[in-house]
Amino acid sequence: MNPPADLASPSLERKGYFVRFFDQLGIMLKRNTILQIRYTKSTLAQTIIAPFVFMLLLFILQKADYANQRRSDPNPPGAPLQGIYNCQGAKPDDPCINIMYTPSDATTDGILALFATKNAQRTGQPAFPKEVPLNNLATLPPRKLGMVPVPSFQFIYNYTLFNPNVTYWGITFTDTPGPPRNIAYQVWYNASNVANGTDVYGREVVSFMRGVDEAIISFLNGGQPTSMDVTLKDWPLIPPKTLSDTIVQNLGPVFFFCSEMVIFINVLNLLVSEKENKLRHGMEMMGLKSSVYWLSHFLSNSLLIAVGAFVTAIFGLMFGFFAFKNTNFGVIFFTFFLFGEGMLMLAFFITTFVRKARVAILIGIFVFIIGLLFESFVFSSSFVGYIWWDKGTSPAGWIVLMFFPFFNFGKAFLDITTYTTGRLDSLTNTFIPGPGFSWSTLYDPLPVELRPIYASGNTPDVPPPIQSWYFLLMNMAFYGVLTWYFDCVIPDEFGWSMPPWFFITPEYWGLGRGRKQHGEVDWLRSEKRRSPGSTPPADEDPDVADERNRALDETYHAAVRIVNLRKIYRNGFIQRKEDKVAVKDLCLNFEEGKLLALLGQNGAGKSTTMNILSGLTPATSGDALMYNLSVRSQMPEIRNIMGVCPQHDILFDDLTAEEHIRLYAGLKGVRKDTWTALVEERLKAVRLWKVRNQRAGTYSGGMKRRLSLVISTIGDPKIIFMDEPTTGMDPVNRRHVWEFVEKFKKGRVIVLTTHSMEEADVLGDRIAIMAHGRLRALGTSIALKTKYGTGYRISIICDPANAEIAKQTVSNMVPNAILEDDSAGALMYQFPTSRNGGEMLPRFIRFLESGEAEWVKAWGISQTTLEEVFLKLIRDANPNGYSGYETKPLVAQAELDLLRNRSLRRTLSRPTRRAAANGGGQHSGAGYGNGYAPS
Numbered sequence: 011m012n013p014p015a016d017l018a019s020p021s022l023e024r025k026g027y028f029v030r031f032f033d034q035l036g037i038m039l040k041r042n043t044i045l046q047i048r049y050t051k052s053t054l055a056q057t058i059i060a061p062f063v064f065m066l067l068l069f070i071l072q073k074a075d076y077a078n079q080r081r082s083d084p085n086p087p088g089a090p091l092q093g094i095y096n097c098q099g100a101k102p103d104d105p106c107i108n109i110m111y112t113p114s115d116a117t118t119d120g121i122l123a124l125f126a127t128k129n130a131q132r133t134g135q136p137a138f139p140k141e142v143p144l145n146n147l148a149t150l151p152p153r154k155l156g157m158v159p160v161p162s163f164q165f166i167y168n169y170t171l172f173n174p175n176v177t178y179w180g181i182t183f184t185d186t187p188g189p190p191r192n193i194a195y196q197v198w199y200n201a202s203n204v205a206n207g208t209d210v211y212g213r214e215v216v217s218f219m220r221g222v223d224e225a226i227i228s229f230l231n232g233g234q235p236t237s238m239d240v241t242l243k244d245w246p247l248i249p250p251k252t253l254s255d256t257i258v259q260n261l262g263p264v265f266f267f268c269s270e271m272v273i274f275i276n277v278l279n280l281l282v283s284e285k286e287n288k289l290r291h292g293m294e295m296m297g298l299k300s301s302v303y304w305l306s307h308f309l310s311n312s313l314l315i316a317v318g319a320f321v322t323a324i325f326g327l328m329f330g331f332f333a334f335k336n337t338n339f340g341v342i343f344f345t346f347f348l349f350g351e352g353m354l355m356l357a358f359f360i361t362t363f364v365r366k367a368r369v370a371i372l373i374g375i376f377v378f379i380i381g382l383l384f385e386s387f388v389f390s391s392s393f394v395g396y397i398w399w400d401k402g403t404s405p406a407g408w409i410v411l412m413f414f415p416f417f418n419f420g421k422a423f424l425d426i427t428t429y430t431t432g433r434l435d436s437l438t439n440t441f442i443p444g445p446g447f448s449w450s451t452l453y454d455p456l457p458v459e460l461r462p463i464y465a466s467g468n469t470p471d472v473p474p475p476i477q478s479w480y481f482l483l484m485n486m487a488f489y490g491v492l493t494w495y496f497d498c499v500i501p502d503e504f505g506w507s508m509p510p511w512f513f514i515t516p517e518y519w520g521l522g523r524g525r526k527q528h529g530e531v532d533w534l535r536s537e538k539r540r541s542p543g544s545t546p547p548a549d550e551d552p553d554v555a556d557e558r559n560r561a562l563d564e565t566y567h568a569a570v571r572i573v574n575l576r577k578i579y580r581n582g583f584i585q586r587k588e589d590k591v592a593v594k595d596l597c598l599n600f601e602e603g604k605l606l607a608l609l610g611q612n613g614a615g616k617s618t619t620m621n622i623l624s625g626l627t628p629a630t631s632g633d634a635l636m637y638n639l640s641v642r643s644q645m646p647e648i649r650n651i652m653g654v655c656p657q658h659d660i661l662f663d664d665l666t667a668e669e670h671i672r673l674y675a676g677l678k679g680v681r682k683d684t685w686t687a688l689v690e691e692r693l694k695a696v697r698l699w700k701v702r703n704q705r706a707g708t709y710s711g712g713m714k715r716r717l718s719l720v721i722s723t724i725g726d727p728k729i730i731f732m733d734e735p736t737t738g739m740d741p742v743n744r745r746h747v748w749e750f751v752e753k754f755k756k757g758r759v760i761v762l763t764t765h766s767m768e769e770a771d772v773l774g775d776r777i778a779i780m781a782h783g784r785l786r787a788l789g790t791s792i793a794l795k796t797k798y799g800t801g802y803r804i805s806i807i808c809d810p811a812n813a814e815i816a817k818q819t820v821s822n823m824v825p826n827a828i829l830e831d832d833s834a835g836a837l838m839y840q841f842p843t844s845r846n847g848g849e850m851l852p853r854f855i856r857f858l859e860s861g862e863a864e865w866v867k868a869w870g871i872s873q874t875t876l877e878e879v880f881l882k883l884i885r886d887a888n889p890n891g892y893s894g895y896e897t898k899p900l901v902a903q904a905e906l907d908l909l910r911n912r913s914l915r916r917t918l919s920r921p922t923r924r925a926a927a928n929g930g931g932q933h934s935g936a937g938y939g940n941g942y943a944p945s
């Protein structure tokens with residue numbers, strides 16, 4: 011079958027390194043942008059929502075702090091002293107005595123009468139009346155009494171002691187005639203009223219005394235009204251020590267760090283997920299350069315960081331923070347942008363060590379907690395933030411810390427807020443605004459008046475703010491270089507890595523590589539020296555031995571030649587007994603225009619072989635030469651001519667089928683003007699055209715396989731590896747895929763692994779069967795069937811009464827036919843192949859066809875299937891145990907019974923019938939188109 015011209019025509023553009031680099035970069039940026047748009051929520055969260063939320067929280071905290079600091083009035087107004095109000099007893103309505111006094115004479119009675127009058131004016135209550143004198147300690151007041159004369163000082167003492175909570179005030183006078191006349195008095199009061207706050211600051215005591223003093227003055231002036239108005243004023247309270255924006259200064263580094271961490275954790279997750287899902291490998295197999303991969307992620311995420319920095323600066327202005335209002339917009343923007351970039355490169359660096367997205371997120375959270383604690387302690391104030399530059403602190407501190415982007419950001423933000431927050435003058439309690447932060451401030455060391463003063467009396471030597479920018483740029487470069495280095499030297503999940511000194515090898519820089527193609531003979535000679543291979547097993551199949559000899563023959567030519575390929579999966583660093591030898595000294599040749607179907611039970615080593623040949627995993631020894639390019643040393647060049655459909659779909663859930671094809675066509679360097687036609691032709695071929703605009707994540711398993719298969723054919727590859735390409739496909743679609751593969755193989759080498767014998771039979775020009783890492787058999791389908799098969803089976807249905815005649819006839823005509831089954835007139839014979847005396851078979855078939863034997867009700871013939879060949883070979887390879895197909899003879903018997911029943915039910919296909927009529931030994935055709943029964 012000839013492929014259509016458009017399938018076979020080369021469509022790759024020959025381009026220089028840089029043109030190819032920028033083409034790939036363009037296509038990767040487009041892919042990233044599509045994904046960023048599809049992940050709308052995540053993109054919005056990183057660029058707008060996170061800055062807004064953290065800014066809003068800061069704003070709320072700022073307002074709360076402001077309100078809290080100004081809750082009490084720092085300069086409370088003075089309050090005039092009031093009069094004395096009516097007394098209360100133990101309970102408000104209990105009887106009590108307002109004033110108990112001694113002695114009672116004209117002077118004291120006169121003074122207290124004046125007191126009562128003035129007090130009544132002040133309180134608006136009736137004046138306290140003078141009561142009858144009280145002499146008896148046991149007498150309790152019948153009501154609220156006004157002013158009660160008592161005999162002595164001692165009486166007051168005893169009465170108040172015996173009758174607590176009865177007397178409000180006590181006063182004892184001493185009048186010394188003089189000159190000068192001295193009217194002294196002593197006030198008794200309930201000190202616990204002052205202590206428990208009922209009488210705040212003792213205002214009632216002072217009021218009482220003020221009233222008595224007034225009355226004395228008035229009395230001495232002959233009753234002249236006197237007023238002593240006293241106002242009591244609280245001392246000023248301590249004014250708010252911090253400004254509202256101090257909270258932005260102290261908490262800003264923590265909050266803006268948190269905001270940046272959203273992008274940081276997202277980048278960790280994104281990159282490691284691409285690694286874990288092998289998407290990066292998939293793209294690299296299609297020719298993506300590592301440098302393009304990193305650069306595209308750097309640029310796409312830088313755009314998000316730039317938007318985030320811009321949005322942060324705008325929100326800062328909207329919320330009215332001084333740090334944003336009084337700072338040059340460019341300074342704010344670049345400070346946030348450079349911080350984001352530093353963290354981005356730190357995230358890149360971390361991804362080189364991690365293979366699982368779950369672990370990456372855990373590391374992200376760990377960095378988040380460390381950074382959060384760091385920012386909240388180190389930058390909680392300018393006092394601790396600048397201590398690293400104090401003369402008493404070792405510079406080792408900031409020299410180590412400068413490698414952390416969040417330290418450099420904290421310092422930069424502290425500088426900005428120190429210049430812009432301003433301060434309160436302690437003497438005048440007035441706000442002194444900060445000088446502001448202009449572009450040129452970047453280069454100025456912090457002025458002395460803005461620096462903190464430490465206990466030693468020192469002020470720190472704070473470097474100019476620009477230094478933090480330089481350090482952030484240094485962080486970018488530092489983590490960028492580490493990312494590049496460790497990405498090369500840390501083995502990936504398939505074991506690929508470069509030597510630690512890779513950067514001094516000329517090959518790494520593209521010198522001396524690619525230009526030279528290996529001479530087949532030179533390569534073979536050196537390979538034979540390097541990997542001599544072990545001695546083949548004594549029972550090696552002759553065809554396998556021939557293939558080995560051809561692979562090692564210098565005069566033989568093949569498009570792809572595999573020599574002594576060996577793969578050992580080590581269980582640690584040193585060689586151990588448990589190490590798994592997955593492929594054992596495989597020698598094989600692939601020819602152009604031919605499809606080789608690789609069969610083998612689970613774990614036989616098929617995928618490992620494919621992975622080595624497609625550059626996914628390195629061989630332990632041996633090599634393969636593909637179109638004169640060595641798999642070991644020239645994989646980048648091989649990738650230009652290779653397509654791979656790996657066993658597990660490597661698809662972006664959020665890209666459509668069309669976007670996948672465009673992406674991979676771009677990476678492969680397919681001419682842009684052919685993309686549209688390519689998309690249509692390939693998607694129609696595998697019947698995905700109608701769903702081309704649906705995201706691959708919504709596809710069924712079979713649809714994903716078809717898309718993976720189509721991707722492997724992009725870019726006109728000379729060699730295609732298909733690892734179980736039709737797994738999970740329904741029979742109709744499988745046939746479409748077969749047709750597509752069949753068309754595609756002209757001029758190309760296709761290697762396909764499968765567990766479908768039918769598929770191997772249909773597609774395989776040659777079939778190779780592997781077991782335990784070794785090649786067990788090799789050849790065309792018919793050759794294998796002839797060699798390993800048991801020949802033909804003929805089933806004859808006749809009347810049970812005629813069974814004996816039938817058996818007699820068969821044994822006469824084909825003496826070495828073996829009767830396998832005889833039940834109720836259903837006979838099943840096994841006929842040997844022509845090589846084993848099966849030459850009588852054609853004659854017997856003609857006999858059955860002629861209808862001469864009337865006792866034959868129906869008959870059918872089947873050839874040994876590939877499945878039987880496969881089972882036999884695998885059984886032979888597992889004499890001591892079952893590796894997927896057999897352990898117990900009973901199981902094998904059951905399988906054979908099943909096969910027998912199946913072949914009985916099967917009717918004969920025309921080519922098979924022809925082959926049988928010719929005595930076997932010829933190609934029996936596809937073998938899956940059945941449909942013959944003698945009429």
Ligand SMILES: Nc1ncnc2c1ncn2[C@@H]1O[C@H](COP(=O)(O)OP(=O)(O)OP(=O)(O)O)[C@@H](O)[C@H]1O
Pocket residue numbers: 579590591592610611612613614615616617618619657
């Ligand atoms: N990364 C690995 N580390 C250790 N052993 C491995 C690794 N990959 C494969 N193996 C082992 O190597 C052997 C060959 O595996 P491989 O995947 O090549 O088999 P296969 O023939 O492709 O099987 P299947 O048909 O199931 O895909 C198996 O025993 C497998 O357990």
